[in-house]
Amino acid sequence: MRHAILLSAAFGSLHSAMGWSFAGLVPGPTCGSAGPSRQPLHILDVGAPLLASAAVLVGTAFPAFAENELAELAQGQLKPELIDPQCFAKSCKLQTTACAETGDCLKGLTCAAKCMGDTECTVGCFARYGNQALDDVLSCTIEDASCLKIAIVEPGADGPLDAPLPPKALVPVTPASMSGKWYKVMGFNSNYDCYECQRNSFKPVARQQAINIARDGQVVDVDVEYTMPRERVGSPSKSFQARLQEKLVFDTTPGSHRTAHTEGKMFGLTFWENWYVIGTNDRSEDSFRFVYYTGKTLQNKYEGAFVYARKPELPASAMPHIYKLAREAGLEPTNFCAIDNKCFNTPDPQLANPPPFTPVAIAADSTRRDIDNAFGESAKTPSSSWERLLVDASEFLEDPRPFGKAIFSQQKKMSEIREFDFDGKLLPSENYRAGR
Incomplete structure (x- = not known):
C-alpha cells in the first residue's frame, strides 16, 4: 500500500528527529510519589511529526477508489x-x-x-480514542493554520454544474418528499455507509436561515444518527450513539449534475459531498430512496451509495427494483452491506451517547470519563493510581489492528442475506431457513 509507505516515513521522522518512544508517552512515578507523574508532556516539541503521522492517516481514513494521492506527494517520505x-x-x-x-x-x-496506513485500523483508532481535543488539534494544524501542508485538493463545495456526473439519470425529488425519518438499510462504501443503527431525519429550516445558507437552493436540516463500538482496556464493551447535524441544500440551478450538496466535519476535518438521488420506489413498493454520492476532503476524494427506507429493515417488495437500479449505476448490489438496525426494534439499555469521532455530536456528561484525560485526577488509593497507569501503558503499547478489523468484520454483505436471490427477489421462507 502506498499510504503505508508514506505513513511509515512520517512515523520514522518522529523517532529520528525527536528521539520519541512509546514509553516516553506514558508518565512514570516520580520520587516520593505513589501514582503517575502529572508533569506536562512536551507535545509542542514532538507534536509536528506525531500529528503529521496522524494527519496522513486521517487522509487514508476517507477512502478513495483511486490511489491515495498523498503517497505520490511525499514520494515515499514525509x-x-x-x-x-x-x-x-x-x-x-x-x-x-x-x-x-x-x-x-x-x-x-x-x-x-x-496503523501504518491501514484504513480499518485507523477508523478503529478514532472509534476507540476519538475526542474533541483530537478533532480540534487536527482541524487547527491541517485546515486553519496549515501547520501540516498536506492539502492536495482544493477546498470548497463543487458548483452544481461542476460536480461529477451521476452514474445514471437523476430522479426528481423535493425536500418535502424527503422529510421525516429514513433508515439506511444498505450501503456500498464499508468505511462510511455500514455502521449500525443509522437513522437520518429531515426537516425544513427557518426561511431566513435558509436564505443565509443558500440563495440558489432549498435547505433542510438532517439529523444523523449511528453507533460504533468503543472498547477500552479493563472496561466492558460499550456501544456509543453518535449524532450530528448537517445542512443539506437541494439544488435548483437548471441543469445541475446533482440533487443536493452538503458540508460537515469528521475526524476534525471538513468534507464536502454531492448527493445524487438515482432511484425511488414505485407506488406498489415499500418506500425507498437510492442515493449515490461523491465527496472530498483536503486530502482525498471518495464515493459511495446507500439505500434509505422508512422502516429499519430491507424494503422486501422493492428489492428487485433496488438491485436493478444498482446494476444500472455500475454497482453490484450483492456487494452492498446490509446495515444492522435491530437496535431500533429492541432499545439497548447499555447504549450511551458520546460520539466516537464527530465534534458536533451530543455527548452525555456521564460518559465523559471514558474520553477525558488518561493522566487525570489521581485515584484515592495508590493501588488504583498504579492500576490506571498500567491501563495507560497497555493502551499506548497495544496493537490497534485487531480492534479495527473487528469493527469491519461485523458487516454483512447482501450476498450473505439468504432471504433474497441474486436479483433481489424474496425467496420462500423454507428455502432460506433450510440454508441457514
Whole structure:
C-alpha cells in the first residue's frame, strides 16, 4: 500500500528527529510519589511529526477508489517542507496544549501512527480514542493554520454544474418528499455507509436561515444518527450513539449534475459531498430512496451509495427494483452491506451517547470519563493510581489492528442475506431457513 509507505516515513521522522518512544508517552512515578507523574508532556516539541503521522492517516481514513494521492506527494517520505513546527506553538498552541493534557488525544495519535496506513485500523483508532481535543488539534494544524501542508485538493463545495456526473439519470425529488425519518438499510462504501443503527431525519429550516445558507437552493436540516463500538482496556464493551447535524441544500440551478450538496466535519476535518438521488420506489413498493454520492476532503476524494427506507429493515417488495437500479449505476448490489438496525426494534439499555469521532455530536456528561484525560485526577488509593497507569501503558503499547478489523468484520454483505436471490427477489421462507 502506498499510504503505508508514506505513513511509515512520517512515523520514522518522529523517532529520528525527536528521539520519541512509546514509553516516553506514558508518565512514570516520580520520587516520593505513589501514582503517575502529572508533569506536562512536551507535545509542542514532538507534536509536528506525531500529528503529521496522524494527519496522513486521517487522509487514508476517507477512502478513495483511486490511489491515495498523498503517497505520490511525499514520494515515499514525509518531506520537511510539509511541516511547520513553529506553527504548532504559535498558531495552534491552545489546541496542542489541550491535546497534551488529554490522554486520549495522544493515544489516538499514537494508535493511528501504528496503523501504518491501514484504513480499518485507523477508523478503529478514532472509534476507540476519538475526542474533541483530537478533532480540534487536527482541524487547527491541517485546515486553519496549515501547520501540516498536506492539502492536495482544493477546498470548497463543487458548483452544481461542476460536480461529477451521476452514474445514471437523476430522479426528481423535493425536500418535502424527503422529510421525516429514513433508515439506511444498505450501503456500498464499508468505511462510511455500514455502521449500525443509522437513522437520518429531515426537516425544513427557518426561511431566513435558509436564505443565509443558500440563495440558489432549498435547505433542510438532517439529523444523523449511528453507533460504533468503543472498547477500552479493563472496561466492558460499550456501544456509543453518535449524532450530528448537517445542512443539506437541494439544488435548483437548471441543469445541475446533482440533487443536493452538503458540508460537515469528521475526524476534525471538513468534507464536502454531492448527493445524487438515482432511484425511488414505485407506488406498489415499500418506500425507498437510492442515493449515490461523491465527496472530498483536503486530502482525498471518495464515493459511495446507500439505500434509505422508512422502516429499519430491507424494503422486501422493492428489492428487485433496488438491485436493478444498482446494476444500472455500475454497482453490484450483492456487494452492498446490509446495515444492522435491530437496535431500533429492541432499545439497548447499555447504549450511551458520546460520539466516537464527530465534534458536533451530543455527548452525555456521564460518559465523559471514558474520553477525558488518561493522566487525570489521581485515584484515592495508590493501588488504583498504579492500576490506571498500567491501563495507560497497555493502551499506548497495544496493537490497534485487531480492534479495527473487528469493527469491519461485523458487516454483512447482501450476498450473505439468504432471504433474497441474486436479483433481489424474496425467496420462500423454507428455502432460506433450510440454508441457514
